[in-house]
Amino acid sequence: xxxxxxxxxxxxxxxxxxxxxxxxxxxxxxxxxxxxxxxxxxxxxxxxxxxxxxxxxxxxxxxxxxxxxxxxxxxxxxxxxxxxxxxxxxxxxxxxxxxxxxxxxxxxxxxxxxxxxxxxxxxxxxxxxxxxxxxxxxxxxxxxxxxxxxxxxxxxxxxxxxxxxxxxxxxxxxxxxxxxxxxxxxxxxxxxxxxxxxxxxxxxxxxxxxxxxxxxxxxxxxxxxxxxxxxxxxxxxxxxxxxxxxxxxxxxxxxxxxxxxxxxxxxxxxxxxxxxxxxxxxxxxxxxxxxxxxxxxxxxxxxxxxxxxxxxxxxxxxxxxxxxxxxxxxxxxxxxxxxxxxxxxxxxxxxxxxxxxxxxxxxxxxxxxxxxxxxx
Numbered sequence: 001x002x003x004x005x006x007x008x009x010x011x012x013x014x015x016x017x018x019x020x021x022x023x024x025x026x027x028x029x030x031x032x033x034x035x036x037x038x039x040x041x042x043x044x045x046x047x048x049x050x051x052x053x054x055x056x057x058x059x060x061x062x063x064x065x066x067x068x069x070x071x072x073x074x075x076x077x078x079x080x081x082x083x084x085x086x087x088x089x090x091x092x093x094x095x096x097x098x099x100x101x102x103x104x105x106x107x108x109x110x111x112x113x114x115x116x117x118x119x120x121x122x123x124x125x126x127x128x129x130x131x132x133x134x135x136x137x138x139x140x141x142x143x144x145x146x147x148x149x150x151x152x153x154x155x156x157x158x159x160x161x162x163x164x165x166x167x168x169x170x171x172x173x174x175x176x177x178x179x180x181x182x183x184x185x186x187x188x189x190x191x192x193x194x195x196x197x198x199x200x201x202x203x204x205x206x207x208x209x210x211x212x213x214x215x216x217x218x219x220x221x222x223x224x225x226x227x228x229x230x231x232x233x234x235x236x237x238x239x240x241x242x243x244x245x246x247x248x249x250x251x252x253x254x255x256x257x258x259x260x261x262x263x264x265x266x267x268x269x270x271x272x273x274x275x276x277x278x279x280x281x282x283x284x285x286x287x288x289x290x291x292x293x294x295x296x297x298x299x300x301x302x303x304x305x306x307x308x309x310x311x312x313x314x315x316x317x318x319x320x321x322x323x324x325x326x327x328x329x330x331x332x333x334x335x336x337x338x339x340x341x342x343x344x345x346x347x348x349x350x351x352x353x354x355x356x357x358x359x360x361x362x363x364x365x366x367x368x369x370x371x372x373x374x375x376x
Contacts (some may be wrong), residue, residue, distance in 0.1 A: 001313070022053040027169060040067035057306075071126060072130065073125070079152070083138055084118065087108060087135075089133075150190075224352035240257070256332050264324055269316060270341055272315065272340055284323065
């Protein structure tokens with residue numbers, strides 16, 4: 001079990017005010033209609049091509065967390081990812097496009113989550129009012145960069161922009177020398193574009209979890225204890241739920257899992273540990289995290305903050321506000337996660353009628369033989 005000091009806990013808190021945008025992160029940064037994009041690298045570098053990009057928390061997590069904002073009508077142009085790319089819409093309306101010409105569309109609104117398959121062209125446009133805000137989760141510590149659509153690479157050269165084979169932006173207007181063609185990413189040949197897998201709108205809709213589609217249910221073994229009963233809604237993969245009736249809508253491997261956590265005013269998740277790193281992004285104020293056995297270290301999160309919880313540290317979640325809190329929880333790995341609650345929590349849960357079976361899921365305590373119970 002790991003303990004953290006207050007200073008260590010504070011160092012893992014990336015406040016919304018700490019996010020630093022980069023407007024020259026990608027090769028389409030001078031294309032009219034795309035020049036006002038703002039890219040953020042919050043945990044890990046993501047797929048930025050710019051040495052100007054500020055990374056808030058470079059520590060490896062097994063995935064990257066970033067964000068994008070842009071005025072109405074501005075577009076992030078077609079490109080390919082090699083690892084998972086998941087969009088979490090926190091504000092505004094965005095139209096996501098995919099296909100060799102971006103011929104397919106789906107709209108994301110606040111609270112929606114969209115997982116785009118690897119090795120297809122995708123892009124998005126702010127079709128709402130204001131700048132909006134999208135968080136992104138990318139699979140792996142090394143995402144491999146991106147492949148931009150051939151038309152974008154060719155057009156970028158007209159503005160003196162080139163992309164090196166190691167995913168670095170070359171800008172001749174800033175004094176960078178014009179590179180040799182063999183040092184740059186070449187446009188994808190048409191025959192290879194034609195061989196990319198096609199996804200129908202119906203298939204893509206199966207990779208969207210809209211706000212109204214969340215399957216919230218009590219998520220933990222402490223559900224029957226006073227002040228507890230927090231709910232989870234799985235989104236991607238095997239997350240942290242201990243409810244055996246939960247199934248995420250999106251189940252293919254991403255390298256991470258994703259759940260929504262919902263806490264009512266005054267509600268708490270009892271102290272537990274997790275073997276994996278966990279990232280929390282609340283949609284509103286009022287979420288307090290307490291760490292260590294005695295809860296002697298605490299951090300209060302604001303809306304849209306990003307917090308990284310280290311592996312194996314005792315943590316407890318509390319809603320200190322007057323309104324319901326929803327927060328996104330991302331945990332590394334495609335496997336089932338196993339929250340480990342303290343012995344006193346398990347004992348109290350047993351007295352209230354709940355126990356964990358050998359798979360780590362909640363069951364009626366009287367149905368579990370003593371040799372089949374999960375204990376810390």
